[in-house]
Amino acid sequence: MSTDPGQGAAFQSSHVESIRRCAQHVRLWLGATGLGYSGAAREAFVRAHPVLFGRAYEVTLRGYDRWRARRAVADTVDGFVRYIAGRHERWISVNRLIEGLAPCLIGTANQQPCWITPNLGAGAQTRLRAA
Numbered sequence: 001m002s003t004d005p006g007q008g009a010a011f012q013s014s015h016v017e018s019i020r021r022c023a024q025h026v027r028l029w030l031g032a033t034g035l036g037y038s039g040a041a042r043e044a045f046v047r048a049h050p051v052l053f054g055r056a057y058e059v060t061l062r063g064y065d066r067w068r069a070r071r072a073v074a075d076t077v078d079g080f081v082r083y084i085a086g087r088h089e090r091w092i093s094v095n096r097l098i099e100g101l102a103p104c105l106i107g108t109a110n111q112q113p114c115w116i117t118p119n120l121g122a123g124a125q126t127r128l129r130a131a
Contacts, residue, residue: 018089023081025088025102030077032105032115037077048114049104052084052091060084 026045035041042064046057053060064083073079092102107113 015085018092019081019085021092021102022085022088023078025105026077026081026084028105029115032113037080039075042080051104052087 029045029048030037030041033041033044035044043057043061046053046060050057064080067073067083068075068079073082088102102114104111104114107116
């Protein structure tokens with residue numbers, strides 16, 4: 001254990017920043033898809049991010065429910081963000097992103113943005129054009 005008093009503050013600051021970036025990603029994704037936060041939206045978010053959650057998305061969703069029950073956390077965007085923030089931060093770190101949006105929100109020449117999914121794609125695009 002470190003005796004450096006600034007180390008705890010640095011960790012806290014880093015943790016808060018991780019949660020902020022994760023919350024930004026989730027909220028932008030919800031806005032782009034036109035979905036309000038719900039169990040269906042949470043499942044769609046997890047399905048839209050197999051790099052973060054794997055293809056067995058049910059495991060993540062069950063883990064979230066157990067985590068919430070153990071900690072008496074309400075099922076809200078903020079609660080979900082707190083649950084996935086560590087995983088999200090590791091993903092950001094591996095991709096060497098310091099600032100800015102999660103790359104999946106923008107898409108690439110080879111990959112559509114994460115908010116365009118087979119089940120949500122056309123509706124999300126229509127809602128974005130209308131906005």
